[in-house]
Amino acid sequence: MTVDRGTRPTRRAVPSTRPPGEGLATADAGGAARPVPAATVARLAVYLRVLTTLLDEGRTVVSSEELAAAAGVNSAKLRKDLSHIGSSGVRGVGYEVSRLTAEVEATLGLTQPHAVALVGVGNLGHALAGYGGFAQRGFPVAALFDVDPALVGTEIGGVEVVHASEIPRVCAERGVTIGVVATPARAAQEVCDHLVAAGVRSILNFAPTVLAVPAGVEVRKVDLAVEMQVLSFHVARRHGSVPAAGPVTGTTAPTAPTPREAVTR
Amino acid sequence: MTVDRGTRPTRRAVPSTRPPGEGLATADAGGAARPVPAATVARLAVYLRVLTTLLDEGRTVVSSEELAAAAGVNSAKLRKDLSHIGSSGVRGVGYEVSRLTAEVEATLGLTQPHAVALVGVGNLGHALAGYGGFAQRGFPVAALFDVDPALVGTEIGGVEVVHASEIPRVCAERGVTIGVVATPARAAQEVCDHLVAAGVRSILNFAPTVLAVPAGVEVRKVDLAVEMQVLSFHVARRHGSVPAAGPVTGTTAPTAPTPREAVTR
DNA sequence: ATCTGTGAACATTTTCACAGCG
DNA sequence: CGCTGTGAAAATGTTCACAGAT
Incomplete structure (x- = not known):
């Protein structure tokens, strides 16, 4: 940002010391190429x-x-x-x-469905289980787990909640490839370990903890507190100093959130 | 990755064309400096x-x-x-x-609480409203909105659900600074517009849509489908090719996920 | 003439490695 | 010493701008 192109210091003549085809497509630990950033x-x-x-x-x-x-x-x-x-x-x-x-x-590997196991059917987990979005998009919820005896045995969206101790067996049986952790923070690491032991190599973590996993396991994290705090940072920064440009009727540019360049330009 | 430093292919005498203190602290549209990346x-x-x-x-x-x-x-x-x-x-x-x-x-602006308005008290929204995490961390849920007559008037966590048409008035009255959109995709943009019109400058969007907002409004997005699909990509890549290195008891390196360099080296 | 594909400039982020304080 | 703070290198990501296909 802040660009002001046009100045163009024209530094050209860069020796371009880059070795031929490097830059992306770097090989990874496994040895498999990763052409997609x-x-x-x-x-x-x-x-x-x-x-x-x-x-x-x-x-x-x-x-x-x-x-x-x-x-x-x-x-x-x-x-x-x-x-x-x-x-x-x-x-x-x-x-x-x-x-x-x-x-x-x-490219995204969506040509086949990925069976999902959801662990923790509490407040958030229950909502996720009931949320149709998963199945709709090729991620059928194949298993639900919890430790609460009051929940084990109940059914959500046609899937029975099983005790978490069954994770290894059930995940193996149902071919689970993706695990979703929606437990309280203190239980998350143990649950994660069980999922990994069951062969799950991709985990979506909603618990506010950093999960330790062996190499080769991918963890993605969704942390509401983090999102809110990042927003808080921005609230604090702009502190109402925003000029409230124009009629605030929304619908500015559906494109890039805003043509900031145009401003700078 | 893949580095193998030591080879050090041509060091490229960079002219160091960088102006003195640039790099971070880039100014933004507003004109306020942002020293924190x-x-x-x-x-x-x-x-x-x-x-x-x-x-x-x-x-x-x-x-x-x-x-x-x-x-x-x-x-x-x-x-x-x-x-x-x-x-x-x-x-x-x-x-x-x-x-x-x-x-x-x-730094994060957490020295004062930020009143939050949650729009969309359906499946996910209800869970979010009931989730104690918000208030606990300095983000009291000050208002709940929905358009469903069956929900308007009900109470969740001590807060009454109000019709979405009241967004401007209620948000202003209660000093809402952060909005959370948990509506279906088709309603999200309109709700967003109302929030912005009500003076909200920070929005957390759970709806699977890109929200268009005027400059000065910060939107962060949580998209479950995206997260799942990114995981799917990784499932497809590693396809069980993982060596399952070591005892899969978890607890590998809590630090850097794994010393990949060591492998490459 | 239009719109893709891409090399190269530019910007940001990560990592290294070490000076220097306690 | 041990551990922070930081310049500088490396890597990664974004944007520009244009050659070239249709």
Whole structure:
């Protein structure tokens, strides 16, 4: 930001000392190549949602500009992201919606469903279990666990709650590949260990703790307190100093949250 | 990764074209300086949780190494983060827990409570409203909104659910500074607009949509589908190719997830 | 003429490694 | 010594701007 292009110090003539094909596609511990940058992966999921909507609307092609706007990123980033998955748009035209959708889905590994185990059917866990979004999007909730005797044996969304001690057996039987931890903080690490022991290699953690896991296990964390505190930081910063620019009727730019460059420009 | 430093391919005599004190502290649209990098802010919240735990345990000092380990980052990063908030540890000793806690809280703007409005008291929203975590951490839920006549008038956690059309009035009256959107996707933008019109400048969005907001409004998004799909990507990648290194009893390195370099080396 | 794909500039974030305080 | 604070290197991510396909 703050850019002010136009100045263009024109430093050109950079020796370009970069070894040939390095930069991305770095190999990982396992030895498998990772051609898709982490930051890109997270955005692919967003693009996919927009694409799904477009498909429903019967759209057949979309430009990078439009897709980017709907996803809240700029078009250059979108095109670079898509270039990483080897996608192929048509110059002068755009991307074929159905094809691009399929490519993104393939990249994200969504061509097959991933059985999910949800541990902790308390306040939040219960809501997650009842939330249809999981199954809808190819993540069927295959198992529910808790330690509370009052909950074990009950059924949520057609799935019976089983005691957490059964995690190894049940996860193995039902082919669980993704675990969701929605327990209190103090129970989270133990639950996580059981999931890992059961062969689960991807975990979504809602408990406010950092989970320790062996190499090869991916943990993603959703922490409400962290989100709120980050917002608090911004409240404190701007402290009402915002000019409340224009009629605050929302609906500014559906594109990049705001054309800050235009301001700087 | 993959580094193999030591090779050091051409050191590239960088002309060091950088203007003196630039790099961080970039000014923003508003004109206010932001000395704390965004990436750091998000981690401060994590450090804070660990610090709180340490306080409860009666600890008085902690080293960057230990704090970093508990927070799941490496110690260099932690020290750099803390340096941005002007913190002051004691060399050869560590950080005073209570003092550091206060400094982090001050930076995050947690010295005063932030009234929260939660819009959408459906499945997820209800769970969030009932979740004690908000109030506990200085984010009292000051208002609940929904459009469902069956919900309006009911009470959750001592707060009455009000019709969403009242957002402007109620938010103003109760001094709401943070809004949480937990509505279905189709309603999210409109709700967001109302919140913004009511003066809310920080929004946490659980709806699977990109919200368009005017400049000066901060939106953070929690998207379960995105998280799941990112995990799916990793499931697809490692496809059971993981060597299952060592006894899978968890508790590997609480610090840096794993010394990958050692492997590559 | 239009819109993708991409090299290279730029910006941010992470990591290293070490000077220097206690 | 042990441990913080920090310059500087490396890595990662974003944006620009344009060549080139259609």
